[in-house]
Amino acid sequence: MRYVSLATFFLVVLAVSILGFRGSISTRPPLELIPDMDHQAKYKPQAESPFFADGRADRPLPAGVVAYGRSSTGGTPDASFLGADDSTYLGKNADGSWVAGFPKSVKVDARFMARGQDRFTIYCAPCHGALGDGNGITKQYGMGATPSYHDDRLRTMAEGEIFNTITNGKGNMLSQADKLAPADRWAVIAYVRALQRAANGTAADVPPSHKAELGLK
């Protein structure tokens, strides 16, 4: 009996030493004890496909494709249908000049500004810096000169041209169109305008009700 107990104990120790403990880091793919219907004959986003030559299930768009009514809310085409409104979707006026100010489809209010701040912090601040001065964290890691928003060239640049820069990129900056939907781009521009105003503000810009907080008269 003693030998049986010892042998059993030894087997348990052996099993634990082979199988290891829960949660240990391993490069081995997960064990599938009971696969059930874990893998079904369907594609999930960004999945692999052995069927297509390039091995991906997400198919690239054939040339000339226009996305169908992506921002159309109802059955009838509206101004946003297929991005028909140039001022909102390209930042351009009918005569091809850059939109100055904001297009009619956009309402600049506190909520819109907050959205702009939120998006700016995620997508722009790593390079342009939280203040828009071009001193983002990437600068310490070798990012080339990121321009400051606070010079005259960018302070006087039309909103439409900034929109175009976000959409298509410029110089070393690549397009951010896949990250920022058109409405978000306008929100970011609104926030950039706020940063520019703040950087060049004077004591006269402080509302009277807040002057005391800053020790101003």
Next chain:
Amino acid sequence: MSKLFPKSINLLPFKLLAYAAVVGGVATAGITYYATPSYANVGYAPVQPVPFSHALHAGQLGMDCRFCHSNVEKSGHANIPTSQTCMNCHNQIKTDSPLLAPVRDSYASGDPVPWVKIHIAPDYVYFNHSVHIARGVSCVSCHGKVNEMDVVHQAKSLTMSFCLDCHRAPEKFIRDPKLVTNLDWKNPEGEKAQIEQGKKFVHNWNVKPPQSCSGCHR
């Protein structure tokens, strides 16, 4: 005639029973411990085509999760970033690094980088990232502290009971949606305040996490 069996044999049936109980106990304990995703899946850290460090990018640089996983708020699927996203910075930083060659090739050719998926939900589970993010379930709740991982591994079991732990008591986990990507955030006022505030969020946002089968299975 000598006895064929010694007297101690009388105890043998009981000894066998006791041994069967021990073997049964060990087997039950073993299966409970090992035959679950907590053992099978947790800790899975595959070798990726590029040794991307979340600890560097999300931790040290403090980049928001959504800089790369940009569709997580809009889509059920939290996307792996495009190579263009990498090239936003790596067209200027570490441009010659051989480790980044797969990214540069992908950007030039348009073929994706063959990243290896880590968190694999079974195909009969329909998990939607955007609804969880929109209602203040942080990334950290399911993915652990990715901002401290050099190589990402699966940190939580992601079993059905793991899901139900939160679906039955969302107030324990839910937070201000502005803080979802702050993986280090813990309610500064402690656990009790978390539950109180969580209950408020649950009420105000009408959070009703489904516990019926069809909530997640179709």
